[in-house]
Amino acid sequence: MTYIGKSVKRVEDKRFVTGQGNYTDDIVLPGMTYGYILRSPYAHARIVGIDTAAAAAMPGVVAIFTGKDIASTGIVGVPTGWQVNFRNGDRMKEPPHPLLVADKVRHVGDGVAIVIAESRSQAIDAAEAIEIEYDVLPAVANPAKAAASGAPLVHDDAPGNLAFDWELGNPVAEVDAALAASHHITTLDLVNQRLAPNPMEPRSAIGHYESAYDKYTLYTTSQNPHLTRLLMCAFVLGIPEHKVRVVAPDVGGGFGSKIFHYAEEALVTWCSRQIKRPVKWTSERSEAFISDAHGRDHVTKAQMGFDKDGNVTALKVSTYANLGAYLSTFGPAVPTYLHGTLLQGLYTTPKINVEIFGVFTHTVAVDAYRGAGRPEATYLLERLMDTAALELGRDPADLRRQNFIPAFDGVTQPGYQTQVALQYDSGDYHAVLDRALEMVGYEQFRAEQAEARKHGKLLGIGFSTYIEACGIAPSAVVGALGARAGLYESAQVRVQPTGKVSVYTGSHSHGQGHETTFAQVVADQLGIALEDVEIVHGDSEAVAFGMGTYGSRSLAVGGSAIVKSIEKVLEKGAKIAAHKLESSVEDLEYAGGKWTVKGTDKSIGFGDIALTAYVPHDYPQGLEPGLDFSSFYDPANFTYPFGAHIAIVEVDSDTGKVTLKRFIAVDDVGNVINPMIVEGQIHGGLAQGIGQALLEGVIYDDDAQLLNGSYMDYTMPRADDLPSFEVDRKTTPCPHNPLGVKGAGEAGCIGSTPAVVNAVMDALSPFGIKNLEMPLTPERVWRAMQA
């Protein structure tokens, strides 16, 4: 292998380091106008009246549209992509999510009107002149409070604010019995606080209707351009899919928040049709806080039983999951199929029951954010483990090890069937924990910690051993789980006549480096130079179809689709080569970019075969010209990366400030194509997970007003909040995809949060403190120490 497994420097970097990146807001089209969306300042209010007359007369204003204008055309709103029914079989409550609200706003930031003007500032000025009379109504933001009786209703037809309730695992009576028979039960009430994903590039969308062709182009900050096109055409605007091109050019980070089809995308597309000019909308950061989907927001009660030897006997989980005011694209799937199904963790827990209440609140929609459900599952399991170790007087590493599922490769040994639907593909959980303990110097740390405590210095160590389910496929499984889409991936490998190769992938890169990693795979498999491969993504006109990038799925699913197309290219190439070499396909071998007749020096290169395929003068009879293949890959199973993370913290006993001293991460993401890129993914995930533990949290007050909707108020991790990370890897290949890869995008974010919180609890154990809510700010820690 020339490229696979090597830290090849990224081919996309030159444009980014020289300021040549092409992000949506960088695009300017002839005759382009600027849209500004006027949003509700109230969490819950009836719109009594809107007066746009003064605004319409302002300089530069082209048009103003309100919710009534859109409703009058019959457009209902943006749909959700998953259906999760009630336990009793009743259909999920699925209220409409309008592009602009006509009657009643349901969260701070709900769109009420769009002003379109010749310039951005003219649109903003005019929006300020719109007069809206609101009748303000009571509101609720907390999911447990929203589900309580007497809470204000978000939607009149969703009693108790329930979108659904849902259950998975062993019958609750069996789990209750197992808990009752346990020697010890560890119980925790946990809040997995709401987070704002905050990719550095705010969302932006340009709608461009061209009447000459009766055709639309939407440029958008999307992780998922084809699905956006499908949802917008078929379910929102009712326009033919072949008349719409969706382009997601360079996208400045997503972390889940740009998977979804947003109202603004359909809105600018619709507006462009009305005014017959391009319409650009770019979110301001404070607007992003009230209009981008948020993540997490679970209120959970969890119980884990143990026998007298420390073996886990049962797990029971009950969670109120905040869905926000409307169901976003993946919203219903996150707390259920991406959370409940992960509660086996790495442990042999024989009985598991989980129930989830999906709750509407007067807040912006909640959906996938890096890890999406799996961080919430890992947080509750790993907090239970460290708490149980403390309660049982056991070493937390040792207690985990005792309960680990034994190693299995998924080839000679079967996959591991969990109690919560999934079957793990392969894993060696002892290996990652052992390596992490070796890196941290565990024995030595415990000695240092004991010595430090004598001098009043609060050092703590925390563990987290996690598993995740990646790929978000196969289609049959996700279909059975309520997905309304298939979840495969497509790839086209087009060999040009000169032997250069263009690859069209339905995956989308918004920082992951596909243009490099995918090219490494293609170059190695074809035995050609990396420079001779180009990866094209993010344009529905170029790429046949795609399901986009999320759930650490790009290489495992999208990469596998590329491999399938390469196999077809080589199969056809061999037929042409056999003809040219006057041999048979069976007698040829392909290596180093050429076909050779086995045992001879007769060979022909890939470039010659490519040219022959397009200039088929001397050519196999009956074979079509050309060398260009498409494939769709629908995997056999999810992939299951796992790892062990260890945090070491020091708590300042005077101020409560937590300093993260070291962070060790040993991850097993299967085979690795580019170690540099994988490590970068881990680093970024760690920072976000650590951010949740120590710094971040979206705060709504009791009236569902957002209190920290800007970077002045929402604490993003900064460079001096973090140490350099100590990372290593183990490799257990995925047994069911051709590259043996599992996915690395979310691992860091899933494992790190509980490790940090556990470390702080360990540091605070002399105070008898067992559980604090995140983020562990100095104030929160200091108050706990004073109590």
Next chain:
Amino acid sequence: MSIRIHVTVNGKQYASEVDARDLLVYYLRDSLRLTGAHVGCDTSSCGACTVLVDGQAVKSCTMLAAQADGCSVTTVEGLAPDEGLHPIQEGFKEEHGLQCGFCTPGMIMLAADLLQHNPDPSESEIRHALEGNLCRCTGYHNIVRSIQYAANKMRELSKTAAV
């Protein structure tokens, strides 16, 4: 109200009419079509719009275009000669100091300011200097390495130049 300004950007002189309220970042992006400076926030908190004004790193969303009258501005597009990369740009590529690339121009311009004043910064000095610039992708680990790479390379180059 419209104001006439004379400003040098990446060595080129411009005479422009700007609105009194126009921020420097929008002048660079919209009028000069230099879209390397990005707008990542509305509170001067993220640093994605950082450029050099008379050699000093400035968040170009914090300054009016009118205030740049008579100034010399360097953006990420003007940091290196044509085709080549500045050692800082090279450092970000070599050490994988970027993923989505959105914060990168600001990080690079901030590093240019830092390394002028401190050619051999420690890790903690780099992390302190980066406090005003947000990155959501890298966890900063490789940004620190990128700036260390650039510092080493620039010191070597200046030694060579001195000889």
